[in-house]
Amino acid sequence: MLENRIRREDLKGKIMSAAEAALFIEDEMTIATSGFTPSGYPKAVPLALAKRAEDGEKIGITLITGASVGDELDGALTRAGVLKRRFPYQTNKDSRNAINNGTVMYQDMHLSHVSQYIDYGFFGKIDVAIIEALAITEDGGIIPTTSVGISPQAVKNADKVIIEINTSQPMALEGVHDIYMTEKPPHRKPIPIENSGDRIGTTYIPCDPEKIVAIVVTDKPDKVRPLGAIDENSKKISEHIIKFLENEVKMGRLPQNLLPLQSGVGSVANAVLGGLVDSKFENLTCYTEVIQDSMFDLIDAGKVTVASGTSFTPSEEGLVRLLDNMEHYAKHCVLRPMEISNNPEVARRLGVIAMNTAIEVDIYGHVNSTNIMGSRMMNGLGGSGDFTRNAYLSIYTSVSTAKNGDISSIVPMVSHVDHTEHDVMVVVTEQGIADLRGLAPTEKARKIIDNCAHPDYRPMLHAYLEKALEKKTKHQPHVIGEALSWHERFLETGSMKMK
Amino acid sequence: MLENRIRREDLKGKIMSAAEAALFIEDEMTIATSGFTPSGYPKAVPLALAKRAEDGEKIGITLITGASVGDELDGALTRAGVLKRRFPYQTNKDSRNAINNGTVMYQDMHLSHVSQYIDYGFFGKIDVAIIEALAITEDGGIIPTTSVGISPQAVKNADKVIIEINTSQPMALEGVHDIYMTEKPPHRKPIPIENSGDRIGTTYIPCDPEKIVAIVVTDKPDKVRPLGAIDENSKKISEHIIKFLENEVKMGRLPQNLLPLQSGVGSVANAVLGGLVDSKFENLTCYTEVIQDSMFDLIDAGKVTVASGTSFTPSEEGLVRLLDNMEHYAKHCVLRPMEISNNPEVARRLGVIAMNTAIEVDIYGHVNSTNIMGSRMMNGLGGSGDFTRNAYLSIYTSVSTAKNGDISSIVPMVSHVDHTEHDVMVVVTEQGIADLRGLAPTEKARKIIDNCAHPDYRPMLHAYLEKALEKKTKHQPHVIGEALSWHERFLETGSMKMK
Numbered sequence: 001m002l003e004n005r006i007r008r009e010d011l012k013g014k015i016m017s018a019a020e021a022a023l024f025i026e027d028e029m030t031i032a033t034s035g036f037t038p039s040g041y042p043k044a045v046p047l048a049l050a051k052r053a054e055d056g057e058k059i060g061i062t063l064i065t066g067a068s069v070g071d072e073l074d075g076a077l078t079r080a081g082v083l084k085r086r087f088p089y090q091t092n093k094d095s096r097n098a099i100n101n102g103t104v105m106y107q108d109m110h111l112s113h114v115s116q117y118i119d120y121g122f123f124g125k126i127d128v129a130i131i132e133a134l135a136i137t138e139d140g141g142i143i144p145t146t147s148v149g150i151s152p153q154a155v156k157n158a159d160k161v162i163i164e165i166n167t168s169q170p171m172a173l174e175g176v177h178d179i180y181m182t183e184k185p186p187h188r189k190p191i192p193i194e195n196s197g198d199r200i201g202t203t204y205i206p207c208d209p210e211k212i213v214a215i216v217v218t219d220k221p222d223k224v225r226p227l228g229a230i231d232e233n234s235k236k237i238s239e240h241i242i243k244f245l246e247n248e249v250k251m252g253r254l255p256q257n258l259l260p261l262q263s264g265v266g267s268v269a270n271a272v273l274g275g276l277v278d279s280k281f282e283n284l285t286c287y288t289e290v291i292q293d294s295m296f297d298l299i300d301a302g303k304v305t306v307a308s309g310t311s312f313t314p315s316e317e318g319l320v321r322l323l324d325n326m327e328h329y330a331k332h333c334v335l336r337p338m339e340i341s342n343n344p345e346v347a348r349r350l351g352v353i354a355m356n357t358a359i360e361v362d363i364y365g366h367v368n369s370t371n372i373m374g375s376r377m378m379n380g381l382g383g384s385g386d387f388t389r390n391a392y393l394s395i396y397t398s399v400s401t402a403k404n405g406d407i408s409s410i411v412p413m414v415s416h417v418d419h420t421e422h423d424v425m426v427v428v429t430e431q432g433i434a435d436l437r438g439l440a441p442t443e444k445a446r447k448i449i450d451n452c453a454h455p456d457y458r459p460m461l462h463a464y465l466e467k468a469l470e471k472k473t474k475h476q477p478h479v480i481g482e483a484l485s486w487h488e489r490f491l492e493t494g495s496m497k498m499k
Numbered sequence: 500m501l502e503n504r505i506r507r508e509d510l511k512g513k514i515m516s517a518a519e520a521a522l523f524i525e526d527e528m529t530i531a532t533s534g535f536t537p538s539g540y541p542k543a544v545p546l547a548l549a550k551r552a553e554d555g556e557k558i559g560i561t562l563i564t565g566a567s568v569g570d571e572l573d574g575a576l577t578r579a580g581v582l583k584r585r586f587p588y589q590t591n592k593d594s595r596n597a598i599n600n601g602t603v604m605y606q607d608m609h610l611s612h613v614s615q616y617i618d619y620g621f622f623g624k625i626d627v628a629i630i631e632a633l634a635i636t637e638d639g640g641i642i643p644t645t646s647v648g649i650s651p652q653a654v655k656n657a658d659k660v661i662i663e664i665n666t667s668q669p670m671a672l673e674g675v676h677d678i679y680m681t682e683k684p685p686h687r688k689p690i691p692i693e694n695s696g697d698r699i700g701t702t703y704i705p706c707d708p709e710k711i712v713a714i715v716v717t718d719k720p721d722k723v724r725p726l727g728a729i730d731e732n733s734k735k736i737s738e739h740i741i742k743f744l745e746n747e748v749k750m751g752r753l754p755q756n757l758l759p760l761q762s763g764v765g766s767v768a769n770a771v772l773g774g775l776v777d778s779k780f781e782n783l784t785c786y787t788e789v790i791q792d793s794m795f796d797l798i799d800a801g802k803v804t805v806a807s808g809t810s811f812t813p814s815e816e817g818l819v820r821l822l823d824n825m826e827h828y829a830k831h832c833v834l835r836p837m838e839i840s841n842n843p844e845v846a847r848r849l850g851v852i853a854m855n856t857a858i859e860v861d862i863y864g865h866v867n868s869t870n871i872m873g874s875r876m877m878n879g880l881g882g883s884g885d886f887t888r889n890a891y892l893s894i895y896t897s898v899s900t901a902k903n904g905d906i907s908s909i910v911p912m913v914s915h916v917d918h919t920e921h922d923v924m925v926v927v928t929e930q931g932i933a934d935l936r937g938l939a940p941t942e943k944a945r946k947i948i949d950n951c952a953h954p955d956y957r958p959m960l961h962a963y964l965e966k967a968l969e970k971k972t973k974h975q976p977h978v979i980g981e982a983l984s985w986h987e988r989f990l991e992t993g994s995m996k997m998k
Contacts, residue, residue: 085939102973105939110888110921120891121752122936185758185850185891190689253620259684344889345844351684366916374979375972381921389609389888390843392619392684415979417865417916422609422880437621440584440604473874474601480873480914481987488980 005135005165006215014215018044021162021214025049027059029127032118032154035073036066036311036338037091037265037290038225040147042130042164043072044218050080060084064123066149066310066338067111067289067382068092070223078104087123088114089380099377106377108370111289112386115153115339119184129158131205132166134173140212141204144177144335145169146222147311152181152205152337160213168219172326175203177335193346196260196285197306197334227293227315228267230274233399233430237268238275240433241355241395244426246280248393254353260287262347262387264356265313268397270294272355277301287350289341289383291333293318299332308334310341342386351392356384358398358419360409361427361452363445363461364476365436367396367419373487374415381418388423400429400454406495410453412464413483421476427452441476442469460498504634504664505714513714517543520661520713524548526558528626531617531653534572535565535810535837536590536764536789537724539646541629541663542571543717549579559583563622565648565809565837566610566788566881567591569722577603586622587613588879598876605876607869610788611885614652614838618683628657630704633668639711640703643676643834644668645721646810651680651704651836659712667718671825676834678704692845695759695784696805696833726792726814727766729773732898735929736767737774740854740894743925743932745779747892753852759786761846761886763855764812767896769793771854776800786849788840788882790832792817798831807833809840841885850891855883857897857918859908860926860951862944862960863975864935866895866918872986873914880917887922899928899953905994909952911963912982920975926951940975941968959997 006012022045025031035041053059062085063077074092077083083095088109090096098104109117117123131151134143144151145166155161180201182188192200248254258281263269274294276284284304286295290313298304312335314322322329340346347354358367359378369384371377388394396419398409409429421441427434432451436444442465449461468477486496493499505511521544524530534540552558561584562576573591576582582594587608589595597603608616616622630650633642643650644665654660679700681687691699747753757780762768773793775783783803785794789812797803811834813821821828839845846853857866858877868883870876887893895918897908908928920940926933931950935943941964948960967976985995992998 085937087937099974100972102941102968105942106974107937107939108921113921117936121750124937185848186694186754188848188850189693190691190844190848192689194688195685251620255685344847345689348843349684349687349689351687371975373972374977374982375967375970375975377972377974385888385919385921389884415977416975418919418921420884420917420919422607422612422884422917437616438584438586438606438623440606442601443604468874469601471874473599473872473876475598475605475876476870476874476915478873478914480983480990483873483983484979491979 018048022048030062032064034131034151035069036147036149037313038070039311040145041069043220046073050076053080091379108380111383112342118153126158129154130162132164140209143204161211162214168221176330196287196308230271234271236430238272257283259351262288262352262354310338342383344390347390354387354391355395358396362414364441365421365424368414368416369418371416395426408457517547521547529561531563533630533650534568535646535648536812537569538810539644540568542719545572549575552579590878607879610882611841617652625657628653629661639708660710661713667720675829695786695807729770732929733770737771739932756782758850761787761851761853809837841882843889846889853886853890854894857895861913863940864920864923867913867915868917870915894925907956
């Protein structure tokens with residue numbers, strides 16, 4: 001069976017146990033791995049590495065991945081105390097806690113920056129790359145599994161490469177990837193993508209076979225996460241967006257089949273996209289990061305002709321559905337390096353419709369995607385900035401309240417800014433939609449409050465705005481001493497509401 | 500003399516006075532004009548329009564330009580009450596005051612967004628374009644003067660075009676422009692620029708002659724602004740940057756001749772670039788917005804081979820020098836539409852070294868470029884975001900204090916965010932430089948405080964950080980009730996210092 005998985009005879013001598021392979025990793029090394037969302041990340045070697053630390057060895061590493069990864073990597077290494085520094089995104093409970101208690105140093109980055117940071121040497125030397133692979137080609141080329149992420153640049157720049165051949169990943173994945181790498185400036189060329197489905201590269205990651213120091217064979221499946229059921233609020237948000245898009249078509253500002261859709265990770269994003277199944281739109285395309293369950297529905301409904309991303313991010317049921325029908329879905333999907341899936345050049349050229357989720361939005365349209373109450377890191381920014389800034393239309397969604405109504409997602413001033421007023425065109429909650437194009441800050445404020453805020457918070461928000469307008473400077477007026485008072489009140493009393 | 504300026508016989512019948520031409524503009528119209536910085540903006544028609552309002556006519560317009568323009572446009576229309584809504588940038592004293600007192604609705608935009616907003620119809624219909632021109636070609640093509648800005652898209656989308664032929668602009672400017680326009684998605688192609696000096700378009704703006712309703716001949720020169728003398732602080736900032744760049748070359752992270760330089764508008768930016776005249780760097784190139792006086796020095800010193808921008812933005816002396824030696828400078832300069840000069844695609848491909856000015860920076864590396872004390876609009880964001888986000892290296896400069904030391908430019912939390920921690924790699928003040936690459940927020944904080952803050956404020960900043968670190972969430976710790984207290988104190992007492 002391994003014949004087809006390792007197609008180069010001389011590499012078979014590199015097969016070893018995960019424990020042996022993990023010995024290539026030493027204290028203070030910088031490790032770059034495959035993986036984007038809990039898809040296509042290495043599993044066996046990280047667990048073996050964690051074991052060494054649990055057995056008493058002193059070992060601490062810097063870890064760079066595409067985005068979040070499964071518990072065998074972020075979780076196990078955090079619990080074993082191996083994870084010291086982390087780039088660029090995570091969603092694991094234990095790593096999140098370690099970041100928030102200050103034991104893991106974390107830099108939250110735009111995903112499109114990560115691969116070029118590696119190439120430019122801004123992370124320093126990459127000691128070891130660990131890549132989950134479907135197979136190794138005759139030339140030593142590495143065929144990725146359910147995601148691509150930073151793997152091409154990790155392989156290119158690492159001193160040593162460890163490969164985890166994962167036999168639980170079906171060979172039908174071969175051919176779904178399109179691997180293209182940019183040169184470093186001043187030698188960089190235009191990226192020749194003009195349509196979401198354009199294939200411009202190879203189906204494998206080129207790799208000098210000399211660099212491959214270990215091959216580990218495993219069959220651990222991706223530890224995918226469940227998707228929340230589509231609830232009433234997500235449905236309403238989806239309906240507001242679809243109605244808005246229909247009007248843009250009617251006004252001649254969008255083609256009948258829209259423009260390539262980009263949608264963030266998670267249940268609300270999944271629901272928003274899912275709403276399109278019952279819409280009138282046809283021949284849709286997607287240029288996005290993650291291909292979630294609702295994309296399979298859209299493909300099956302004949303609504304989406306092609307979806308480009310850097311990972312398959314299905315639920316448990318979605319994973320079964322994907323793997324059982326891989327040949328079918330592979331015809332409609334392309335997995336690219338995240339340097340390309342998230343590239344500003346391509347996003348702006350194609351004119352994506354970017355739909356991402358906000359933790360909170362302020363009355364002037366600034367968005368917090370990352371830090372709850374200004375300081376508690378949730379996951380990270382991900383690719384939201386890459387798409388938002390370069391979108392044809394940038395849309396942020398949020399449910400208008402959280403914590404049973406004690407938190408308003410619409411606030412006078414966000415406690416952390418990830419996306420500015422200059423980047424956010426449309427805000428949507430279950431209450432309604434605010435189109436901010438062409439408006440001055442005070443006009444945005446009235447529209448966001450009236451259309452998007454929960455009715456319980458509208459009077460408080462209007463009161464803040466009116467008080468701010470009594471000040472001398474009325475362009476983007478604030479009562480600076482009260483701008484963050486809602487967050488302060490929540491931290492003190494457990495509610496943003498006044499007693 | 501007009502033979503060479505109006506090369507198409509049938510258009511000569513459209514020559515009229517500014518007052519007559521201004522009659523094409525009606526109440527509630529949207530007007531898009533040429534101009535970027537006080538260069539190449541229309542002068543005669545706006546003054547005639549202002550006069551109508553001063554004479555009692557009710558007339559209010561929306562004005563869209565490339566960036567700031569001269570007093571004959573922003574100033575005169577504001578004083579006459581004609582300016583109601585303004586995009587995307589301004590620097591005029593009167594328009595700034597009107598924005599801050601709430602009488603002009605202003606949306607501060609990324610400059611790279613403006614042209615596509617026009618094309619996409621997001622501003623609504625463009626009723627009239629007013630374009631300052633050097634000449635009109637046989638085909639009705641419009642040759643711009645000292646800037647390009649949004650002129651191509653303004654002409655393309657406007658119902659009517661008014662041209663101001665400015666005879667004070669020397670014919671030697673012909674050939675310096677490179678006009679290329681992108682298609683709208685889904686038909687957009689790669690922009691084929693691979694080097695700063697690449698020419699990919701025409702030397703004139705294509706225009707259907709039928710659209711030209713009026714031609715006004717004027718000789719009013721650009722009302723350029725003085726540049727501040729290069730002071731001690733600017734010199735120190737420049738030295739810190741040059742030393743940093745030298746080290747990047749030494750570490751192999753930059754080529755010997757660096758990568759294309761981008762530098763913001765104004766005296767500090769001019770000084771920073773000027774410092775390179777005495778550096779060891781050779782064969783430099785620039786891919787930027789504005790070509791200021793120091794660029795002429797760099798060209799004359801043989802240091803810069805080519806400079807690409809969207810406008811010449813000289814001082815009064817610089818303007819004389821430029822116009823007197825236009826043929827010389829034209830060999831080394833290209834003026835592009837701002838859609839291209841500021842395009843993320845090109846900026847990231849070329850790998851620009853982006854150097855822009857901050858009003859304030861916080862300890863976690865967020866930058867405020869626009870709103871003093873959170874609410875008072877200074878000028879606007881300009882192209883800083885376009886370049887910063889897509890730069891090979893993004894650098895922000897600021898003098899560490901303002902108002903005789905009563906304002907610290909390094910604060911616990913900026914009062915307005917234009918550039919986030921995800922975008923800012925390096926912070927420089929006259930005190931020193933902080934390289935933030937690869938650091939977690941708390942590490943950034945210590946480096947910014949120790950290297951960049953004024954010594955008078957360092958203990959206060961450290962005290963804030965330590966107090967914040969006593970809180971439960973230590974990733975990007977804040978004392979939310981005190982985060983903006985420095986600004987509050989300044990507004991109340993006139994100083995950020997504690998009594």
